[in-house]
Amino acid sequence: MAVQDASPRNSLQAKKQEVVRGEIWNAAIDLFFEHGFDNVHVDQIAAKAGVSRRTFFRYYGSKEDVMGATVKRYGEALAQAIRDQKAELSSLEAAKAAIKQVLAPTLHTTERVVQVAERSPAARMAQFLQVPLLERDVTWAFVSRSKRATKESALEHRILASLTMTATGMCVEIWVKDQKRPMPEIVDEVFAAIVHLFRAEDEKLKTSRR
Amino acid sequence: MAVQDASPRNSLQAKKQEVVRGEIWNAAIDLFFEHGFDNVHVDQIAAKAGVSRRTFFRYYGSKEDVMGATVKRYGEALAQAIRDQKAELSSLEAAKAAIKQVLAPTLHTTERVVQVAERSPAARMAQFLQVPLLERDVTWAFVSRSKRATKESALEHRILASLTMTATGMCVEIWVKDQKRPMPEIVDEVFAAIVHLFRAEDEKLKTSRR
DNA sequence: AGCGTAATGGCACACCGTGCCATTGTCAAC
DNA sequence: GTTGACAATGGCACGGTGTGCCATTACGCT
Structure with missing residues (x-):
């Protein structure tokens, strides 16, 4: 059987798998960081992680997948954080708060990945490549926050999700550029925009309607 | 020399290259449509297009690239259309108008690709995978429409571009689902959302500020 | 006609992703 | 503690990909 049917039938084995997965991830990121993503081959990652090439492919579909995993984790945490925001907040406010909570810690623990x-x-x-998948999760998160899901609001939730992902990307970019600035400040700036x-746009629409 | 230094030094040769490129594209799409994207190999495309495997790779980096080319063409047309909108229109209105102009014809001529x-x-x-590249172009298009480019508005132009790409994706999706509906109607629906x-969101912000 | 340049085709090669199977390890029941 | 079931691993092989290299062909120009 392949690794994990996603059924954690035995949580002990599941944990060991996570250890291996982490080992491979660390090895890969180390190598990427040192030699550049493009110059690292799967064999090297497997060797450094102490597993066979074949086993590497059981945990990750490719070295690209290793990079994607980081984003995936962020996206899942973000979706959860959005769900956890107080009900009084609007969707956009919830997105802003969630990003503030999740992005800074994520970046801190994966700074090498950003590099x-x-x-x-x-x-x-x-x-x-992970973004469209995450956008789905985030859309769901917004849906589960809204009281009643009308058909029109389905579109709006998707737009919100897209905005949220874009905002994240922009925050990261700014954070990289001006290394010193605190994340909450950056998030505020982006959402202010x-x-x-x-x-x-609203103003423009009102005036042009006359 | 590889194909095209991107310098159209001789427009005749350049045109012949475009013919070959088109030939390959047609062959690829035909095969994708008939056998499914995943079941088609580069060799088959090259054979059908009447070129060698090696030459295929000179025109497209991979079969994925062939799919991306369609999106790329759309994106370029869209960016141009945005630039061409009347100056009185707001950015969002310009985006809406541009999509109306460009998307329907594109979909009509590439319906097999959508399938x-x-x-x-x-x-x-x-x-x-083409979207981030296109978003750059579209961002530029919005920038070139705006009178004076302040630093804050740079963020806004990027948000606009992201919205525009998302809107496009949603329009296509709806169009596929309800085959019969006319594109302008779909675009109106999406932008209404x-x-x-x-x-x-604006209302919510105003009330919560009290 | 003949020269120069660009496009092509045909290797060869390293790398990728996967199916297959033999081996190893692990847990549970007896 | 031995045995049996089953998951995880490693190794092999194979088909597919993308690219460097070079010989050959086709084309444009004088």
Whole structure:
């Protein structure tokens, strides 16, 4: 049988698998960081992780997948955080608060990953490939927050999810550029831009309707 | 020399290259459509297009690239259409108008491509991979429309671009689902959702500020 | 006609991803 | 503690991919 039917039939084995998965992940990121994403081959990762090439592929579909895993974890945490926001907050406020909670810790523990993505377009793409999947999760998160799900609001939830992912990307980018700035400040700046955009467009619509 | 230095030094040769590129594209889409994206190999495409495997790779980096090319063309046309909108329109209105102009014709001439993407996740991913690149172009298009580019508005232009790409994706999705509906109607629906979202969030912010 | 350049085709090669099976390890029941 | 069932691993082989290299062909120009 392949690794994990996603049925944690035995939680002990499941934990051991997570250890292996982590081992491989660490080995991969170390190598990416040192030699650049594009110059690392699967064999090297497997060797460094102490497993066979074949086993590597049982845990990750490719080295791109290793990069994607980081984004995936972030996305799942973000979706959960959105769900956990107080009901009084609007969707956008919830997104803002969730990003504030989740992004800074994530970046802190995966700073090397960000650097790797910085230096290799292929690595960035590997990360980006996760976005549509995450957007689905985030959309769900917004849906589960809304009282009644009308058909029109389905579209709005998807737009919100897209905005949330874009905002995340922009925050990371700014954070990389101005290394020193605190994350909450950056998040505020990005969401201020969103709100400002909302207002400006709204104004424009009102005046042009005359 | 590889194909095309991107310098159209001789427009005649350049045109012949475009013919070959088109030949390969047609062959690929035909095969994708008939056998499914995942079951087609590069060799088959090359054979059908009447070129060698090696030459295929000079025109497209992979079969995924062939799928991406369609999206790329759309994105470029869209960016141009945005630039061409009347200056009185707000950015969002310009985006809406541009999508109305560009999306319907594109879908009409590439309906088989949409079907291929429908049936294969890998094909969809190949298309999606183009989005960040296109978003850059579209961002530029919005920038070149705005009178003076302040630093804050840079963020807003990127948000706009992201919204525009998302809107496009949603329009296509709806169009596929309800085959009969005319594109302008779909676009109106999607942008109505965006505006409604803007308003709702704005209201929420105003009331919560008390 | 003949020269120069660009496109092509045909290797060869390293790498990737996967099916297959033999081996190893682990847990449970007896 | 031995045995039996089953999951995880490693090793092999194979088909597919993407690219460097070079010989050959086709084309444009004088």
